[in-house]
Amino acid sequence: MALNPEAIDLATLRQLWQGAPAKLDDASLARIRASAASVERIVAGGETVYGINTGFGLLANARIPAERLAELQRNLILSHSCGLGDALPRRVTRLMIVLKLLGLGRGYSGVRPAVIEALQALLDHDAMPLIPSQGSVGASGDLAPLAHLISALLGEGRIDLAGDLLPARDALVRIGLNPLVLGPKEGLALINGTQASTAIALDALFMAERVFGAAVAAGALSVDALKGSIKPFDRRISAVRGQPGQIRVAGTIRALLDGSAIVDSHHRCGRVQDPYSFRCQPQVMGAALDLLVNAARTLEIEAAAVTDNPIVFEDEDIAISGGNFHAQPVAFAADIIAMALCEVGSLSERRTSVLVDPKMSGLPAFLTDDGGVNSGLMIPQVTAAALTSENKTLAFPASVDSIPTSAGQEDHVSMAPIAARKAAQIAKNAAGIIAVELIAAAQGVDYHAPLATSAPLKALHEKVRALSPHLEADRYWADEMAAIQSAILSGNLAPPPASSWLA
Incomplete structure (x- = not known):
């Protein structure tokens, strides 16, 4: 199934939940390449931009030198991989990956095609990272769950490879994937977002x-x-x-x-x-149905929403820091359900x-x-x-x-x-x-x-x-x-x- 993030409906999401194979369409890949090029230009321009060459959260004012940007992104993922509790069901993890692809496919996140290819490889090989279900408050994105997802691509943590539980590095070898080296902005783009909450x-x-x-x-x-x-x-x-x-x-x-x-x-x-x-x-049942329909409408919108931070607008080569990662719409929808x-x-x-x-x-x-x-x-x-x-x-x-x-x-x-x-x-x-x-x-x-x-x-x-x-x-x-x-x-x-x- 070719996914167009700009035209996702509930029927398609239901198919994806049931395990339908999927990958981003060509238009999405073109948008991704344009956004990644914009980030390259921003970095080359020397401007201080949150999430690209700064620290995170309260450390946002710390400027990071260019030679340490890859280290910055890797440390971000590892430091946020701190969840606890039972692992999310495989179907939920799979849906998380699909939703992350949809959000990135809108072309406002600045990640390279290599990141998309790595996420797609997890889907294609039924390689589901083990993601602890607890540890996110649904504010600056689902930081811990998404970090566990991405840490697997770095060779950390564990991956359920078609039912065979392996150290992530070994699983990557089996599916022919090298550990991912993240570029500027990519770590934040991957763990900021509501994809865990929305998938659940x-x-x-x-x-x-x-x-x-x-x-x-x-x-x-x-x-x-x-x-x-x-x-x-x-x-x-x-x-x-x-x-x-x-x-x-x-x-x-x-x-x-x-x-x-x-x-x-x-x-x-x-x-x-x-x-x-x-x-x-x-x-009674009719009132419940009306609530479920309303919740479905919210989640249908959120499924392909751009919820990372900052958001890259490649036409102007600017990255604007905002709050789309705040999952209040998802929280209300889930409580309604x-x-x-x-x-x-x-x-x-x-x-x-x-x-x-x-x-x-x-x-x-x-x-x-x-x-x-x-x-x-x-x-x-x-x-x-x-x-x-x-x-x-x-x-x-x-x-x-x-x-x-x-x-x-x-x-x-x-x-x-x-x-x-x-x-x-x-x-x-x-x-x-x-x-x-x-x-x-x-x-x-x-x-x-x-x-x-x-x-x-x-x-x-x-x-x-x-x-x-x-x-x-x-x-x-x-x-x-x-x-x-x-x-x-x-x-x-x-x-x-x-x-x-x-x-």
Whole structure:
């Protein structure tokens, strides 16, 4: 896939997240060469320019002699390679590299083509540097994570080469790459930027899209399990409110339930007062969808944004120091994803609670026969409740926090990577919550046999049953729940439009 950084959309980013091969287009390479030539002219002119021939941060006033500029750039990378914590997932690291290429490809960063070639080599050989997930506050760029990415190109740290964990220098030899020697401005161009925060947030966003689709489908299946009313999903109710997400969700639930013999069996029962977790699905899920769409728009823009510093304008041979590295837009977007997913999971857990309660559902207690001897879904619902409560804690926005760094020079920070990592965890937790609901809803629908659910929900029911058979008696649950959670996160348990909710 040839990447044009000036025309990146969410669909392309989704493909890149899924591992589509990619490289910058020829126009990007031409812009990169022009920007690099501009930096050469600035250096030759002898002017003192931040990031090119000065120190960094509070040391910006220290002029560095020309013969030490390469040492300056290397020291910058090594000194900033100080992260801690578990390594980022390979898919996130890969997306980080792609996003860094996109930003550099705009032609405002002053790096040489050799830098682009080195980053591209990592992609081409599936060589993913090990990047600790902690250590960035999302202010002067994601300094530590990006430094770990670039230090691997210098031969420092470790690289996961297609699953084989090697010292970086050895991995570079295997892929035929010499350790990179950085030129003026390049170190700062490579570690200033929001690419780590944005990659983690996009990972959370695309997981959220799959979780959301599965939650809508699970909610519809639960309606049939409850023999709930379909009147709250009437098109006219959502139309008079006008919220776009609500309209879409209501329409999807109507389509999912269309043709259900279970619905037809109580068509004239007059039931209109189902619990809110059933009746208000369009309102709650629709509001969550609107938030996710807004977050997607922010991240789509940020994916190819120029976020390093200083920014080189080659037409005038000037480098202007600013603050595009501040990741506040990403922090807000990630927190929005987290809050939306928290509510998606909360609503799902409440539906499971209703289904296992015979007073509410009219179904056998905990959806099992021979209750007492069998506990049925009693404790899986507790697991869903635990994950729901954990999500509430995680959903507290990181973006409202700040702490001064760099001796007060960086006195306000975004906490974007923390917000993004929390959103990703909430997505995984929400998938677990929905996994429990799918098991419960499938069991509830089974109790209505020989009445059948609709065709799309029957297909969903069969997918659930392939991973979790009908419950006859108590059994070991964890593996089945984890399998359904994984299927949700992989996009296999959401009917159309599973991959286009955010389009």
